Amino acid sequence: MSDDCNQDSLVQKIPTTMRTDILDGTRDVVPILIAVVPFSAVFGAVAIESGLSFAELLLTSMSIYAVASQYVMLDLFGQGVPAWSIILAVFAVNFRHVLYSASIGRHMQAFSGLQKAAAFFLLVDPQFAASERRAASPGLRPAYYFSYAACIYITWIASNCVGAAFGSLINDPSAYGIDFILPLYFTGLIAGFHRRPGFVAVLIVSAFTSLLAYFTVGSPWHITLGGLAGLATAAALSRPQEAMTHD
Amino acid sequence: MTDTVLLVCLCAAATYLTRTGGHLLLSRVGKVHHRAEAALNAVPVAVLTALVAPSIATDSIAEAAAIAVTGLLALRFSLVTSVAAGMASVVLLRILAI
Numbered sequence: 001m002s003d004d005c006n007q008d009s010l011v012q013k014i015p016t017t018m019r020t021d022i023l024d025g026t027r028d029v030v031p032i033l034i035a036v037v038p039f040s041a042v043f044g045a046v047a048i049e050s051g052l053s054f055a056e057l058l059l060t061s062m063s064i065y066a067v068a069s070q071y072v073m074l075d076l077f078g079q080g081v082p083a084w085s086i087i088l089a090v091f092a093v094n095f096r097h098v099l100y101s102a103s104i105g106r107h108m109q110a111f112s113g114l115q116k117a118a119a120f121f122l123l124v125d126p127q128f129a130a131s132e133r134r135a136a137s138p139g140l141r142p143a144y145y146f147s148y149a150a151c152i153y154i155t156w157i158a159s160n161c162v163g164a165a166f167g168s169l170i171n172d173p174s175a176y177g178i179d180f181i182l183p184l185y186f187t188g189l190i191a192g193f194h195r196r197p198g199f200v201a202v203l204i205v206s207a208f209t210s211l212l213a214y215f216t217v218g219s220p221w222h223i224t225l226g227g228l229a230g231l232a233t234a235a236a237l238s239r240p241q242e243a244m245t246h247d
Numbered sequence: 248m249t250d251t252v253l254l255v256c257l258c259a260a261a262t263y264l265t266r267t268g269g270h271l272l273l274s275r276v277g278k279v280h281h282r283a284e285a286a287l288n289a290v291p292v293a294v295l296t297a298l299v300a301p302s303i304a305t306d307s308i309a310e311a312a313a314i315a316v317t318g319l320l321a322l323r324f325s326l327v328t329s330v331a332a333g334m335a336s337v338v339l340l341r342i343l344a345i
Contacts, residue, residue, distance in 0.1 A: 031330050056251050063259035073258050083254050090258045094265040096294050102269030103290035120266040125298065132291040177334040177341070180310060183302040184317045184333040186295045191321035191329070193292050202289045203296055210297035211304055223297050230293025231286040238285030 014138035024134075025147030032126045035181035036152060037159045043067060044163025050074050054164055061160045065153070066124065068220065069093040093220045096227055100128040107135035115142050122149040126182070129189040136193075198237040206230030309340030 016024075040061070047057045052074070064070055069090040076086045101120055108116055119142070127149055134140045193199065210226025217225070273279070279287075303311045317333030 060255050064262050066262050087257050087261050091261040094262050097265040098269040099290045099294055101266050102273045103287045105270030121263060123266045129295060177338040180337050183299045184330045186299050187314050187317045188321040188326045188329045190292055190295050191318045196288060202292045206293045206296040207300040210300035214301045226297025227294035231289055234289030235282035235286040238282045240281050
């Protein structure tokens with residue numbers, strides 16, 4: 001492998017001002033906000049229908065802030081399943097975040113301890129993906145991270161409230177392709193990492209394993225199993241000189 | 248505190264545990280092996296791919312085609328352009344009912 005597969009050349013630290021960080025953060029998040037509005041409005045409506053009070057809905061969305069696992073919680077809650085198994089299911093659905101925090105935590109040298117604690121609370125899928133991209137160039141700084149995060153968090157809570165209040169009026173988001181923004185956004189970000197070592201092998205193994213798990217064990221295990229298979233591939237393909245670059 | 252509130256708080260704690268856990272574990276290790284380093288560098292590609300993969304196989308051709316359009320365009324063009332093109336193709340192909 002040539003030198004440009006080396007991690008060093010993938011991480012370009014360029015100084016940015018707080019102003020550009022905030023502007024870039026709020027600009028990069030726009031496609032996500034368009035996707036978040038219908039998703040979280042629907043969640044608000046479903047939560048009220050499932051018997052949560054408005055205050056409980058707010059508490060759920062503000063404190064858990066992980067939509068897939070919130071649906072799982074609602075669903076199991078309605079079935080009268082014991083509490084410990086609901087918490088276990090939430091943990092399983094969110095397991096991918098363990099990998100997110102391990103990976104992005106290495107790029108948070110510019111964050112204080114308190115900023116890290118807050119940042120990890122806000123580490124949803126698009127936040128992780130955009131932060132990894134930002135960390136590669138020009139470097140991840142708190143102003144970028146928190147301006148991106150604040151836009152999603154505020155939009156998420158606000159649309160939850162709208163959905164809870166006007167649930168029955170929500171249109172079908174599939175009409176404009178809005179329901180499909182998130183997979184497309186992630187696809188675009190994945191392609192942006194195509195210079196990382198072992199990209200094609202990791203892509204193929206993760207996709208294949210994810211599909212296999214999806215059709216056998218079922219959701220949400222395809223995320224964890226597909227992800228771990230990809231990591232194992234990257235580890236197996238790794239050679240010592242490629243890795244000595246992180247401090 | 249009602250049972251629901253308690254349950255929600257415990258779910259929130261479980262979620263926060265996953266979001267800090269990886270970093271806390273890793274920062275205790277110090278110097279990691281080059282294979283672990285390579286695995287961590289692959290997290291975005293591996294996990295996001297695993298997240299997206301079912302959309303290729305479980306929806307119609309329209310969704311799979313849109314994924315391909317966005318992925319290929321993003322190799323060259325900006326993220327916003329690629330996602331917009333993918334959305335346009337999914338809407339168009341759904342109208343054509345492919």
